[in-house]
Amino acid sequence: MAAAVIDEEAARNLLAAVLHDLSGPEGQPRPQNRRVSRDEAEGELSEAVLRLLGGRSGPPWLSASLVRAAVHQTLQADLETFVEKKDEVEGAESDVQTEEVLLFDALLQRCLTCLQEVGSKWQIQLPLAPTTKRSLYVSIHAIRNTRRKMEDRHVSLLEFNELFGFTDGVERSYFAVFDGHGGIDAANYAATHVHVTVARHEALSSDPARALKEAFQRTDAMFLKRARRERLRSGTTGVCALLEGERLHVAWLGDSQALLVRQGNPVTLMEPHKPEREDERERIESLGGCVTFMGCWRVNGTLAVSRAIGDIDQKPYVSGEGDVSSHTLGGTDDFLVLACDGFYDAVSSSEVPSLVLGHLQENGGDGQRVAERLVAAAKEAGSSDNITVLVVFLRDPAKVLEDYLAHGSGEGEPLFDFGGGGAEVPSDHAG
Structure with a gap:
């Protein structure tokens, strides 16, 4: 029970810190004038928001869930407003001109707005923490x-x-x-x-x-x-x-x-x-x-x-x-x-x-x-x-x-020797 209380407090502290930082200019990534395709959008947004949340104390599962919710909400919207017009592309090769690209800085700003919206809702009602059996x-x-x-x-x-x-x-x-x-x-x-x-x-x-x-x-x-x-x-x-x-x-x-x-x-x-x-x-x-x-x-x-x-x-x-x-x-x-x-x-x-x-x-x-x-x-x-x-x-x-x-080892010998290594054991390749 005590562990659950501590985890909830850490989760709320993380949300408060993220929302505080996003409300000021220091919390906003610097524009880079980048372009991404629609296929790249989820990965690029996830990476950017993960970096923004990285290094903060708090449950890692909550940071990952915040990223997912904010990116999902962003990509569910109409992305046409973020599409770069072909006549705005200077000096592009002919095969590049046919590919539709998105203005990443504007898309990221929208994603950060979604992150604030999600964080504000979760301050009121936290999502359930995942249950895991494996410890890595x-x-x-x-x-x-x-x-x-x-x-x-x-x-x-x-x-x-x-x-x-x-x-x-x-x-x-x-x-x-x-x-x-x-x-x-x-x-x-x-x-x-x-x-x-x-x-x-x-x-x-x-x-x-x-x-x-x-x-x-x-x-x-x-x-x-x-x-x-x-x-x-x-x-x-x-x-x-x-x-x-x-x-x-x-x-x-x-x-x-x-x-x-x-x-x-x-x-x-x-x-x-x-x-x-x-x-x-x-x-x-x-x-x-x-x-x-x-x-x-x-x-x-x-x-x-x-x-x-x-x-x-x-x-x-x-x-x-x-x-x-x-x-x-x-x-x-x-x-x-x-x-x-x-x-x-x-x-x-x-x-x-x-x-x-x-x-x-x-x-x-x-x-x-x-x-x-x-x-x-x-x-x-x-x-x-x-x-x-x-x-x-x-x-x-x-x-x-x-x-x-x-x-020790299954054969009754030392399982490892600090002066050397064990024998190779072949694996079962599946593809």
Whole structure:
């Protein structure tokens, strides 16, 4: 009972703070004269309002619900008043002129008005808090390292259902790491739109693996339109994980990777898309491209990955079609690690369990800063690239460590060795 009272007080404090800030000029985002398509509107508005609410104390589910309600109310209205007139577009290419775009600043101002309206109503009557059975513990760390720019982006959505209004009783969480190249635009775009495309996919409830896989291709197609409109040339690899009930679905493009650790052993979930893979080389060459060695294997002598969102100058050789694998989770799954190649090129999968469990032992089972430990290990191993690591504990990290120390492995041997790693355990690829 006390917990419910405290949560209600925190919720009302959050609403009061948001409404106070929105009432003054400091709470309004600065105009950027941006244009978005209708397909991009939900993602762009959600991202903008999430950033506005980010960092505030209060229930995360309430922030996600506020975003959903405000964006939904905005997009239900007639958007014709936000459409940019074709004669207002200066110097646009002919194929761009045919695409209808919305003036984002005006649309966002309307969304913020809706946010105020929703917040005022909820101050009178709060929505019901969601009930969840799964407890997830997330640790994230990212560094620019020695690179001139930081081109990685990551997404962690524990409140996926609240953000998109799902009330079907199936618990969902979404996590992603995107590693941009040639600029940050593609990575920003993917971090804004892939999860929205997943949520709005017609097959999410019946076939979530398909929804996750096809979200990459749809996002790639959307970004290519943006790239033509704004003359962008960047690209991004990506790896996404959707926890849906007792199932884990992992989709990827390029060489960002996901690793599951089960009973202290690394479980391979995927095979990166690299030009030297025989099937990737054959696909590229059948399209008229080539794979050459220039320090490493590269597509047409440029990119070291064979699939990515964006890279408009390298389409169709660099494909925007992702792959997906699905896995059933049980009580023996410990944690999931999503990271870019800046991490996995320097730290092997077999080293990850020892690094994580060593950190837990040194910190009394506290996994809050374990991602920092992994990033530091990659840097110490010689990585000079951007490094992003996202760790999702599927069980309480303190309980994970307790079980390891108490039981060891199923064969009666130590479950982990701080001097090395466990053996690889193959996974069941589903697509």
